[in-house]
Amino acid sequence: MKFLELPHNYPEQLGNQSKWISKFIRSYWLVVFVHTIAQLGCFLFLYYPISKYEFYIHTLLVPVILMSSMIIWTHWIHRQQPHFIFYAMSITSTFITWVIIYLNYDIRIIPALCLMPIFSSVIFFRKRLLWFSSILQMVTFVTLYLSDAHFREFLSSFDAVATPSFILAGTIIAHIILISGRELLGDLQQTMQAKQELIVRNAIMSKLSKTDGLTNLYNQISFRDYYDTAFDYASQGSDLHLALLDIDNFKQINDTYGHRVGDMVLGIVSQVIQQYISSSDIAARYGGEEFALLILDKNFDEAYELVENIRSHLSGLRWKELNNQTVTVSVGLHSCEPGLTKEELFEQVDNYLYQAKRSGKNKIITARHIA
Known part of the structure; x- marks a missing residue:
């Protein structure tokens, strides 16, 4: 597929980014843990208009199992199918994000979390991954909006239009940041390469000034x-x-x-x-x-x-x-x-x-x- 076409130096890039991939995956566990503690604290100390059974099973246990399963799947992809790890990370982060949004859609600002997977893609300087993540947010929002009546109840007509627009605007901003970052990185690489070439040339000139060209001994x-x-x-x-x-x-x-x-x-x-x-x-x-x-x-x-x-x-x-x-x-x-x-x-x-x-x-x- 053209969408999943990989650069010729992909294995080298992946190896250089492997430690950051592992850190990102571990951060998913932290997000799940913090969200679970926050949900539990709200239920114990704030007014929560649901029964204990519904909270512990449907609001706490089932979402934690689902999100944990996605993280474990991402770990597996990282070890067994590393060429697809970035897309697996995008899918998992999207899933975790929208589970949190779905569980807390009564909080008006919570849909802003959908930008997290998009801006996370910027760190790896991959335009396709950025737009892949953006499309996932759009598809997930539309699916929830069309399939879940309770979710629609908390969204006005303005929200239904503003949320996709918000996702698109965030993606465009992230795209501009990514392009600027890649240009800056390219300039930095050129500068480093020029510096390395200068060091090599100086080393060669130093060696030539000290050695006899015919015998390769000192002059x-x-x-x-x-x-x-x-x-x-x-x-x-x-x-x-x-x-x-x-x-x-x-x-x-x-x-x-x-x-x-x-x-x-x-x-x-x-x-x-x-x-x-x-x-x-x-x-x-x-x-x-x-x-x-x-x-x-x-x-x-x-x-x-x-x-x-x-x-x-x-x-x-x-x-x-x-x-x-x-x-x-x-x-x-x-x-x-x-x-x-x-x-x-x-x-x-x-x-x-x-x-x-x-x-x-x-x-x-x-x-x-x-x-």
């Missing part, structure tokens, strides 16, 4: 910042080891096989580095084919093992793009020591790297392994 500027921070921590007693890795014969690779292959080599080397470092370590592309590592929370032997694993892994790879040749790296490694400035530490590691390149390449030089 030299970011490395310098992390190096300063790590050195400060090392000055307070934390372990810090600095390693510089340089790809051997990289210029020859570029000249012989082209820069595309050279870029691929840089990418693979960076992947191997990331494979062995821990989450507390910092890896950066420091220069063209040079990489820098800040190794934290490890002793010297563990730091040496880490860079040795990288060197060994790379030296064991055969590159079909290089006619099955290998790509090796030379490494300088040194630990932060008392009395050593960060400039001196970097210069010492750079000297070890130079010695590794000069003494045959594909090796690690440290203070313990000077060639």
